[in-house]
Amino acid sequence: MAHDQAFWKRVYTAFDPFRQLQANDPAWVDCASVRGDEDILTGLGKEIIRSEGVTCQLYAGHRGGGKSTELLRLKDYLQGQGYRVVYFIVDDGDLEPEDTEYGDILIACARQLLKALKPSDPGDRTPVDRLQTWSVKLWKSLVDLGLTELALEDVAYETPDLGLGKVSATIKTNISKRQQIRRQVELDADTLIDILNQFIREALNGRPTDRLLLIVDNLDRVVEKFDSDTRRSNYEQIFVNHSDDLKALDCHVIYTVPIPLVYSFQVTAVEERYKPVEVLPMVMVKTPDGQIFPDGVNKLKEMLRRRFKAADASLELEQAFESAEALEQLCLMSGGHVRNLMALMKAALQHTNELPIRDRSVKRAISELRDTYRRVIDENEWVLLAKVFSDKQIINNDQHRSLLFRRCILEYRYLQYDEVHVWHDIHPLIFGLDSFQRLRQHNSL
Amino acid sequence: MRYSLSEWDQDISVNPEETYQSFVRSLQRTEGFGLFFVRCAEGERANLIAQIKADIPQKTIELLAFDRPIADGNLYTIINQLPNKDQINILFITGIEKSLEPYIQPGYGGQGDYYKLDTVPRILGHLNLQRERFRDDFSICFVFLVPLFALKYFMRRAPDFFDWRSGIFEFIPDQTALDQEYSRLMEGDYEQYLTLTHLERLDNIRSIQSLIDEDHQTPETKAALWKEQGNIWFADGNYSAAIDSYNKAIELKPDDHYAWNNRGLALAELGRYEEAIDSYDKALEFCLIIQKLFTTKRVVMRGGTR
Numbered sequence: 204m205a206h207d208q209a210f211w212k213r214v215y216t217a218f219d220p221f222r223q224l225q226a227n228d229p230a231w232v233d234c235a236s237v238r239g240d241e242d243i244l245t246g247l248g249k250e251i252i253r254s255e256g257v258t259c260q261l262y263a264g265h266r267g268g269g270k271s272t273e274l275l276r277l278k279d280y281l282q283g284q285g286y287r288v289v290y291f292i293v294d295d296g297d298l299e300p301e302d303t304e305y306g307d308i309l310i311a312c313a314r315q316l317l318k319a320l321k322p323s324d325p326g327d328r329t330p331v332d333r334l335q336t337w338s339v340k341l342w343k344s345l346v347d348l349g350l351t352e353l354a355l356e357d358v359a360y361e362t363p364d365l366g367l368g369k370v371s372a373t374i375k376t377n378i379s380k381r382q383q384i385r386r387q388v389e390l391d392a393d394t395l396i397d398i399l400n401q402f403i404r405e406a407l408n409g410r411p412t413d414r415l416l417l418i419v420d421n422l423d424r425v426v427e428k429f430d431s432d433t434r435r436s437n438y439e440q441i442f443v444n445h446s447d448d449l450k451a452l453d454c455h456v457i458y459t460v461p462i463p464l465v466y467s468f469q470v471t472a473v474e475e476r477y478k479p480v481e482v483l484p485m486v487m488v489k490t491p492d493g494q495i496f497p498d499g500v501n502k503l504k505e506m507l508r509r510r511f512k513a514a515d516a517s518l519e520l521e522q523a524f525e526s527a528e529a530l531e532q533l534c535l536m537s538g539g540h541v542r543n544l545m546a547l548m549k550a551a552l553q554h555t556n557e558l559p560i561r562d563r564s565v566k567r568a569i570s571e572l573r574d575t576y577r578r579v580i581d582e583n584e585w586v587l588l589a590k591v592f593s594d595k596q597i598i599n600n601d602q603h604r605s606l607l608f609r610r611c612i613l614e615y616r617y618l619q620y621d622e623v624h625v626w627h628d629i630h631p632l633i634f635g636l637d638s639f640q641r642l643r644q645h646n647s648l
Numbered sequence: 649m650r651y652s653l654s655e656w657d658q659d660i661s662v663n664p665e666e667t668y669q670s671f672v673r674s675l676q677r678t679e680g681f682g683l684f685f686v687r688c689a690e691g692e693r694a695n696l697i698a699q700i701k702a703d704i705p706q707k708t709i710e711l712l713a714f715d716r717p718i719a720d721g722n723l724y725t726i727i728n729q730l731p732n733k734d735q736i737n738i739l740f741i742t743g744i745e746k747s748l749e750p751y752i753q754p755g756y757g758g759q760g761d762y763y764k765l766d767t768v769p770r771i772l773g774h775l776n777l778q779r780e781r782f783r784d785d786f787s788i789c790f791v792f793l794v795p796l797f798a799l800k801y802f803m804r805r806a807p808d809f810f811d812w813r814s815g816i817f818e819f820i821p822d823q824t825a826l827d828q829e830y831s832r833l834m835e836g837d838y839e840q841y842l843t844l845t846h847l848e849r850l851d852n853i854r855s856i857q858s859l860i861d862e863d864h865q866t867p868e869t870k871a872a873l874w875k876e877q878g879n880i881w882f883a884d885g886n887y888s889a890a891i892d893s894y895n896k897a898i899e900l901k902p903d904d905h906y907a908w909n910n911r912g913l914a915l916a917e918l919g920r921y922e923e924a925i926d927s928y929d930k931a932l933e934f935c936l937i938i939q940k941l942f943t944t945k946r947v948v949m950r951g952g953t954r
Contacts, residue, residue, distance in 0.1 A: 208676065215677035221783050221812040267811050292780055300721070300773025424776055424808045426768045493651055532656045542811060552677075553670045553815055563660065570660040571816065578796075579803050582899075609807070635657030 205557060210515060217514040218549040220542050224272045226279030230509040231272065237486050237499040237539075239616025239623050243273040244280050246481050251281065251455050257413050259450040261442075261460045261473070264483030265610050266423065267542030270459055273483060274418055277457075281416055287407070289319040290418040297371055299381070302437060303425045305445035306388040310371050312419065312452065313399055317367075320406035329405070333398045338367055341391050345373070345384060392448060400453040415454035423461040427608070436467070443469050446476035462614070463604035466597065484616040484625075486539035491595045491615075491626050495535065503534040503544055510548075523558050529565040536569050538613050538630045547572060573632040579609045580633070588612070588629050589642050595626045664819050671817045672703050675738060675789060681782065682789035683812050685799055688819035693793055696819065697740055707737035714743030717750060721770030724778045727786060738789045745798035747771040749854060772806035779809045796861045797854075820862075829859055830869060834876060841883035849884045853877055871901035878907070882914055890914040905935040 216222075224231050235242040247260050264270045278288045297311035317334065374384050403412055428437045442449070442464060449458065464473060465480050473480065488499040507530075508520040524530045533551065537544035550568035551560050580588070587602055591612055597603040606612045611633060616625050633639055674684065688696055701709050710732075718726065723744075727733060751769045768776075775782075782790070794802070802810045833856055841849060856877045860870050878893035894911035897904060912927035932938055 211673075211677045212679050215674075216679060220814065221681070221683070221779070266808055293777070294781060295722075295724075295774050295777035298777055300777055301768050301770050421777075421808075426773065426776060426805060426807075428768060536656065546813075549814055553674045554666075556669075556673070566656065566658075566660045567662060569656060570658075573659065575803065575816070578800050609804070634651070635653065635659070640653070 211552075213514040214511070214518075215549065215552055217510040218545045218552065220267070220545050220549065223275070226275045230506070230513055231276075232502055232505045232509065234269075234486050234502050237496070237502050237617075238484050239487075239625070240618045241481070241483055241616065243277045243481075243483075247457060248277050248280060250478065251286075251413075251416060252284065254413070257453060257455050259452075259456045259458075259477060261458055261464075261477050261480040262483070263423065263460050263462045263465050263480050265462055265485065265540060265607070265613065267540060267610075268483055268485060269541050270423075270483055271420055274420055274457070274459070278416075278418060286414055286416055287320075288416045288418065289315060290420065291315045291319075292421045293419060293424075294421075296368070298425065299371075299374055302428055303441070304385055304437070305441050305448060306385045306392065307371060307374065308419070308422065308441065309392055309395065309448065310367050310388070312417065313395060314367050314371075316399060316403065316417065320403065331402075334367075334402065337391065337395055337398055338370065341370060341388065344387055344391075345370075348383065348387065396448065396451045400451075403453055412453045413455060417452065417454055417456045419456065419458045421459060423459050425461070427461065427463065436469075438464050438467070439469050443472045443476065446473075450476070461608065463608045466599045466604050466607060467601075470599065482614065482616075484614045486541070487615045487617055488535055488537070488539040489628070489631075491628075499539055500531065500534045503537065503539065504530065506541065506544065507534075507548060523560055524565070525559045525561045529560065529562045532569070533565050536572070536631050538610075538628075538632070539615070540610065540613065540630075543572065543610075569632070573635055576611060576630060576632045577636055577638075580611060580636075580638075584611070585638050585642050588633060588639065589646060591627055592629045592634075592639075592643075595628055597627045667817050667819060668699075670815075672700065674815050675700065675704055675707070675791075678789045678814065680787040680789075682814050683782075683809075684789070684791045685802070685810075685813055685816045686791055686793050686819070687796060687799060687816070688793065689825060690795075692819060693742060696793075700738070704738070708732075708735050709738040709740070710736050711740045711742065714741075714746050716743075717747040718771055721747060722774050723771060724774065724781060724785075727788070733786065733788070736788050738791060740791045740793060742793045744771070744792055745795055745801075748798055748801050768805050769801065772801065772809075775809040776806040779812055783812070795858055797858045800861065826859070826862060826865075829855070830873075833859065834872065836876070836880075838879055838883055841880050844883070846884060849880050852880055856880075867900045871897045871904060871907070874900065875904065875907045875910070878910060878914070882910065887914040887917045891918075903934040905931040905933075908934060 233242075243262075247262060250258055250260060262270060262274070274290065278290050281288050291311075293308065293311045297314065298307045313334070317331075370384075370388065374381055374388075400412075403415060407415060422441075425437065425441070429435065430437075438461060442460060449456070460480065462482070464470070465482060467473075470480075486499045486502055487496050488503065490496050504520060511518045511520050511523065521527065521530065533547050534544065537547055547565075547568045550571055551565045554564035554567050555561065584602065584606065587606065588611065591597055591603075591606075597607070597612060603612065607614070607627075611630055612627050613630055614625065614627055616623050618624075629639075671684075671686070674682075686696070697709070697711060712727075712730075727739075730736070748769050748771070751767055792802075799816070833852070836852065841852075844852070856873050859865070860873050874893050874897035878890045878897065881887070881890035881893055891911055891914045894907050894914065897907040898911070901907070908927050908931035912924045912931060915921075915924035915927055
């Protein structure tokens with residue numbers, strides 16, 4: 204049956220890799236059972252509901268694995284329970300893109316809280332004024348130290364949000380003096396946190412502060428950077444050295460953090476400072492001994508099915524493919540990674556003029572995504588990958604962390620006798636790469 | 649065996665016409681924001697854009713070409729200031745690699761170190777954090793025309809932005825074009841490298857790097873290119889970068905006595921004489937003519953004939 208262009212636009216859009224599912228979206232599929240029972244509502248959510256006082260939790264997982272979708276669900280759920288939830292995505296309006304530091308994050312939180320929580324009594328300007336005083340004072344010290352040419356007056360008459368915005372803009376534009384400006388911000392950070400906490404309390408108007416949750420999404424987008432002298436990672440600077448500050452806000456906070464942080468030598472330091480990091484693993488499509496795991500594959504098929512349905516109610520998933528095997532392989536080759544699955548599906552559709560999707564089109568999609576993996580793996584990493592492939596586990600070192608970050612190694616979990624088993628595997632697309640096969644024959648894996 | 653290769657693990661070879669058809673289909677089916685990466689030879693870009701315009705007449709298609717680095721590395725601002733940004737459906741962007749080149753510094757060892765872990769090119773840092781604003785603020789389908797090294801840079805240093813792509817389309821130069829580029833780069837000799845300016849030498853090195861990065865290069869070709877790169881660093885007076893490059897060449901072709909010899913010279917320039925001598929010994933070991941002369945000498949000394 205020939206479909207018109209409008210049909211194709213709808214189907215094609217349904218698999219956009221950049222559209223996040225909102226809470227209660229009918230396309231959402233509950234995957235907890237194939238993700239080692241990881242459910243954000245019973246994990247992070249329960250901790251918030253049950254704890255006395257405020258909590259600070261970290262949430263990690265591979266990029267594109269569904270973290271933001273889960274966080275939006277949590278937001279919706281807690282709002283239903285009467286919580287006030289502020290969710291925001293930090294972007295380059297706040298973070299310095301070349302080297303993000305802790306101070307950037309604090310200012311970002313301050314600006315977002317300011318925007319989201321209007322004081323309950325609009326006539327009461329005290330908390331806002333205090334913030335204003337803080338920015339003016341900071342600005343004055345920057346002027347005194349010769350760190351900015353902008354005059355004090357430029358800041359003094361603006362709202363605190365703009366004042367804070369100016370500080371973060373100055374950090375970004377003034378490259379030579381960036382570090383000095385930051386030291387100045389850090390010197391005043393404690394006061395800023397105090398003011399923010401007062402602000403929170405007043406905005407909540409007598410309700411306990413543990414009824415407020417701040418979700419800072421996308422801190423995992425901070426690209427890891429090693430200082431060329433100390434060889435220290437900026438992650439350590441932010442999440443370990445400044446953990447007290449990150450935890451100092453008087454409300455529940457969830458930060459999304461990069462998955463390599465969970466497997467770094469800093470992990471003990473991190474876990475001493477926060478609760479165990481909650482990790483969202485991949486959907487398990489194979490068992491550790493290499494058998495296909497039908498429950499996981501079916502979940503992925505369900506995700507595709509619902510997106511197809513949303514585009515065209517009469518469209519049956521199985522009939523959209525030339526063969527059942529093509530659909531199965533498309534799911535398996537994603538490694539249980541949601542965005543990879545969508546990317547493969549979209550590519551297969553690109554190569555399709557009329558349904559059903561031919562086997563060859565699926566093979567092309569797989570082959571193209573495999574190229575991407577070929578290109579992010581370095582010569583010296585094949586041996587490590589071969590070892591992960593045979594051991595199904597990783598070691599906490601920089602090389603493995605970096606491969607996790609690039610999704611060349613994926614994390615899976617399953618529940619057995621009430622115990623969560625964590626294991627790792629190479630991305631299934633790596634298996635077909637020449638370099639991997641050469642090594643495999645050589646080592647007779 | 650539990651793990652065996654299946655037909656799904658095999659790569660599919662695709663002709664340029666098929667790739668083009670998929671590209672057109674994707675652009676036609678994309679409504680509003682979209683993100684594509686396209687690799688095609690520099691000389692072919694104008695043709696490709698013209699062809700797309702002819703095949704998709706109903707869309708407004710424009711080109712944004714950069715011939716130098718973007719000063720503050722902020723692509724969002726530039727696009728936001730385009731006067732007709734609300735009319736554009738498809739925007740081709742070329743020259744983004746100009747903003748990456750300054751980050752390729754002497755001393756990098758090759759793949760891996762190439763995308764150094766102590767820097768994030770500013771433009772990529774921005775893009776990685778800007779992706780929501782690109783999606784929410786622009787109803788434009790962006791097509792980045794990039795060389796392979798820039799594509800790899802995106803993959804590694806703006807992974808979140810890159811992750812939102814709807815496709816990569818490659819109109820890869822055919823083997824003849826690659827061979828010609830190889831011959832051109834291998835024409836140079838040390839004397840000639842000495843006459844170049846520092847920046848010209850860096851240009852040569854970038855060309856060598858992007859050729860090494862091409863898929864399906866044989867180890868021999870790669871080794872020869874690394875050695876050539878070593879010679880350029882040598883002429884540039886950057887001996888440690890030269891040594892790194894020779895090491896790469898030797899890794900791929902351990903019996904290359906020229907690479908061992910030049911490595912020795914570079915080590916000697918740095919005063920690392922013992923390592924230099926080891927390197928010369930290796931050169932002697934692998935130089936067939938010298939080995940032959942040694943053999944002849946031994947035979948003569950024993951008073952015999954060959």
